[in-house]
Amino acid sequence: MMIRKATLLILATSLLLPASLQASPDSGTEALYQQHCASCHGSDRLGGMGPAVLPDNLSRLKKPQAEDAIRNGRPATQMPAFADILDPESITALAEYIYRPPATTPTWGQAEILDSHLLPHSHGSLPEEPVYEADLMNLFLVVEIGDHHVTLLDGDRMEPIHRFPSRYALHGGPKYSPDGRYVYFGSRDGWITKYDLYNLEVTAEVRAGINMRNIAVSADGSYVMAANYLPHTLVLFDADNLELMDIIPVENDAGDSSRVSAVYAAPPRDSFIAALKDIPEAWEITVEDGQPNVRQMQTDTWLDDFFFDPGYDHLIGAARDGKHGLVINLDTGKTVADLPLPGMPHLGSGITWEYQGKRVMATPHFRTGAVSIIDMDTWEVIKTLETEGPGFFMRSHENSRYAWVDVFFGPNKDKVHVIDKQTLEIVKTLQPAPGKVAAHVEFDRYGEKLLLSIWDNDGAVIVYDADTLKEEKRIPMNKPSGKYNVWNKINYEEGTSH
Numbered sequence: 001m002m003i004r005k006a007t008l009l010i011l012a013t014s015l016l017l018p019a020s021l022q023a024s025p026d027s028g029t030e031a032l033y034q035q036h037c038a039s040c041h042g043s044d045r046l047g048g049m050g051p052a053v054l055p056d057n058l059s060r061l062k063k064p065q066a067e068d069a070i071r072n073g074r075p076a077t078q079m080p081a082f083a084d085i086l087d088p089e090s091i092t093a094l095a096e097y098i099y100r101p102p103a104t105t106p107t108w109g110q111a112e113i114l115d116s117h118l119l120p121h122s123h124g125s126l127p128e129e130p131v132y133e134a135d136l137m138n139l140f141l142v143v144e145i146g147d148h149h150v151t152l153l154d155g156d157r158m159e160p161i162h163r164f165p166s167r168y169a170l171h172g173g174p175k176y177s178p179d180g181r182y183v184y185f186g187s188r189d190g191w192i193t194k195y196d197l198y199n200l201e202v203t204a205e206v207r208a209g210i211n212m213r214n215i216a217v218s219a220d221g222s223y224v225m226a227a228n229y230l231p232h233t234l235v236l237f238d239a240d241n242l243e244l245m246d247i248i249p250v251e252n253d254a255g256d257s258s259r260v261s262a263v264y265a266a267p268p269r270d271s272f273i274a275a276l277k278d279i280p281e282a283w284e285i286t287v288e289d290g291q292p293n294v295r296q297m298q299t300d301t302w303l304d305d306f307f308f309d310p311g312y313d314h315l316i317g318a319a320r321d322g323k324h325g326l327v328i329n330l331d332t333g334k335t336v337a338d339l340p341l342p343g344m345p346h347l348g349s350g351i352t353w354e355y356q357g358k359r360v361m362a363t364p365h366f367r368t369g370a371v372s373i374i375d376m377d378t379w380e381v382i383k384t385l386e387t388e389g390p391g392f393f394m395r396s397h398e399n400s401r402y403a404w405v406d407v408f409f410g411p412n413k414d415k416v417h418v419i420d421k422q423t424l425e426i427v428k429t430l431q432p433a434p435g436k437v438a439a440h441v442e443f444d445r446y447g448e449k450l451l452l453s454i455w456d457n458d459g460a461v462i463v464y465d466a467d468t469l470k471e472e473k474r475i476p477m478n479k480p481s482g483k484y485n486v487w488n489k490i491n492y493e494e495g496t497s498h
């Protein structure tokens with residue numbers, strides 16, 4: 001209400017004053033926003049029934065696409081078309097407006113988090129038996145970003161069991177509880193949703209921030225940690241009911257604050273590890289008696305994206321300059337190696353396997369068509385495998401001879417490479433749907449079958465035999481992005497991300 005009054009005042013003043021003396025060049029657009037958009041996107045642009053419309057939240061949407069959404073609406077959603085209501089100049093002005101930071105930085109602290117908490121089914125109140133029959137360890141969740149839904153798939157029969165709506169724009173992979181019964185989703189706008197896979201019900205939700213990167217669940221399943229871009233916080237929740245436990249402001253000793261790029265669970269260490277965007281530090285957070293303790297590790301440069309060796313003794317971080325990766329010993333906090341990884345590695349999707357008696361890791365690159373294969377004892381790059389373009393995801397399974405990497409960017413985005421893990425050569429290149437992005441593989445629990453996404457509104461997941469590489473079937477889906485197998489995730493299978 002306060003904001004509306006202020007807006008009216010500005011409007012009134014703007015009628016009386018010459019343009020050069022007006023309070024703000026935005027005041028007219030601000031008024032349009034309050035009149036036409038605020039009811040769904042919030043008077044402060046933090047979101048409501050519709051998503052948040054703030055610059056950070058819109059970073060993946062290009063301005064012309066935003067303009068198109070305003071002009072034509074989004075079919076089959078609540079987003080109306082404004083082409084008949086607003087003139088073209090107003091639509092352009094509104095599209096400009098939502099990419100500008102608000103006059104005052106919005107806050108999201110204890111009061112807002114507590115206020116947002118929803119608890120449809122408190123922990124332990126729903127039946128202990130699943131409402132369907134399937135191998136609960138071989139379930140997959142498929143995130144369909146096209147219309148913000150999630151499909152639960154039976155990994156034995158490769159048939160959908162259930163499909164349910166998610167929060168707008170899920171971000172970072174969903175995380176399972178250690179027993180595989182619950183799954184936690186994080187959304188771009190900061191919502192954490194806890195979902196009961198036995199009863200097919202949302203049990204708890206909370207909004208941890210305004211713009212969130214991802215969440216992690218502690219190895220013992222007791223805590224959930226959220227990594228935020230806005231505000232600059234890590235937020236700790238009790239995993240049972242998503243009750244707020246603590247908000248950790250993210251800043252260094254000099255008082256400079258930072259966005260959090262991502263948070264990871266480190267099971268053997270019983271800790272969380274956080275990658276910070278704006279200060280050259282990595283954080284390890286342990287929780288004792290409900291209190292988080294932060295250990296700050298200074299690093300030689302800004303590190304964005306982390307990978308861990310299987311024992312969580314080392315972290316490998318991608319340097320922000322996109323030219324190398326640093327290996328840090330997590331006990332001493334010291335840098336032990338500097339890897340030449342020139343094309344901005346996507347370490348978050350790295351995998352490991354046994355090769356000639358030693359463990360190697362492999363990572364695709366965002367900017368070069370190459371997969372780097374690294375010896376994890378000597379931290380040397382033993383092979384740079386050329387691909388048909390930059391990749392996003394790499395996947396395998398302990399029981400499979402092959403590793404899969406997509407060509408996510410560039411003209412060959414519809415191709416995927418199959419790499420023989422023992423010869424380190426590409427043995428096959430598939431192009432399952434010409435012209436459409438083919439990306440992200442996830443194996444079933446046995447490593448016998450795998451799912452590949454056709455990343456399109458008129459898309460599918462394709463089931464392959466992991467050994468013969470033959471297609472078995474296509475299950476239609478609306479822009480399926482990630483797929484998450486319960487067994488592989490809760491057992492930290494070597495061929496998938498965590």
Ligand code: HEC
Nearest residue numbers: 036037040049050051061066069070074077078079080094
């Ligand atoms: C009746 C509710 C409603 C109103 C009014 C409304 N929107 Fe939306 N808007 C939505 C919903 C819901 C979505 C998400 C649609 C989807 O699922 O793709 C959305 C999506 C958007 C998007 C795309 C966001 C993204 O991250 O992809 C933009 C931009 C947008 N709206 C701007 C506006 C503007 C500007 C106005 C006012 C002129 C407005 N909206 C009015 C409900 C509304």
